[in-house]
Amino acid sequence: MEVNFSNIKVIGFDADDTLWVNETYFREAEEKFAGLLEGYETKNKIDQELFLVEIKNLELYGYGIKGFMLSMIETALDLSNNKVSQATLMEILNLGKEMINKPVELLDGVEGVLRQLSDRYRLIVLTKGDLLDQERKLQRSGLSKYFHHVEVLSDKKEDNYSNLLEHLEIKKDEFLMIGNSLKSDVLPLINIGSRAVHIPFHTTWKHEEVPFEDKFNGHLTLSRISEILKYLH
Template structure:
């Protein structure tokens, strides 16, 4: 196992649902907006329409809570034919504010893993989402001092990672990425010649899901918890 990573000099970490809880709060918000709009549509239809609007709006708003709130407001307007009350719109805005102000809940073993690995490797944070929100979460997490570099990406595709590694003068074969999303954190890195370790989170946004067929032939490791990656390093 150790031999697989003997060339690694830099380790990158995803943030949301790799270092701290995130997706759980989006699911809770969806339940709340479903309840608010329940007299317009069924819960299943509301979920489907919200996801459709979110994906449609990604090129405009990007990822994060703010774009999610705007999509929920658009959903309310669409389902009500523009008749939704100001009270409900206000409640949707408050759902978003509550999400932004959530305390940071670190996942098990995060501090231990970063502390141990930072003694022998350069660590970077590579996440996507709203810049201000991600900076706020990182500051609240108490983890910022472990990282040599922090990058908030608009997307996590091969081109974004190539640009990041080139900017930091990191060779792909010397880089390892750790994250919870196969689509965003694992497959793009393997495609450009880097290493990757998948640490699944119990909740995954539909947009981040991939099929077994999509992962066929890709060489990466999957572990049950973040602390298990320490077994791969001396």
């Protein structure tokens, strides 16, 4: 497929699972959480209930580890009929704290790509999640120096992107977004007239999955971030 990004002036990067590892830690925490509640329900049932509670709570807590912690506690109370022990609740809290304190593990090739592109383009971070946690991860990553702007959004829908690009005085047709989620990082940008590159991560949260027919929209899909350098000169 012929790809021309010659008019691009600003490049936005998703953070979690695009710049550094994130979703892997949620899957690990879910495994441990299911182990803590194995006396009440099967692992499959625990996973299903936790997901439903997370989705229900998104409007209250937003995205991120803190909302995930609260949803785990609520799920534990529901599945145990409020009989879960204080010790188990403390272990659930500790699961979340462990996630927050995880070292930032950059994905392969990320810093080299940012170093090269920062000389030619204006780079920004557009991510969603908990503000404090994302700021902490960016600081620990050592990548702050490459970005002109960092924005932590409550969600990544068409209006969120349109409003932000207008605020930053970025023309939609001069903006390229790079991320791992079709639902959050690709389709909304295509729909507002910007460009997008999809770099899938090996695991995706169910909430970020899209119908099969939405997976083919003329956007560029790469297997690793370093491949973008072939298209941006």
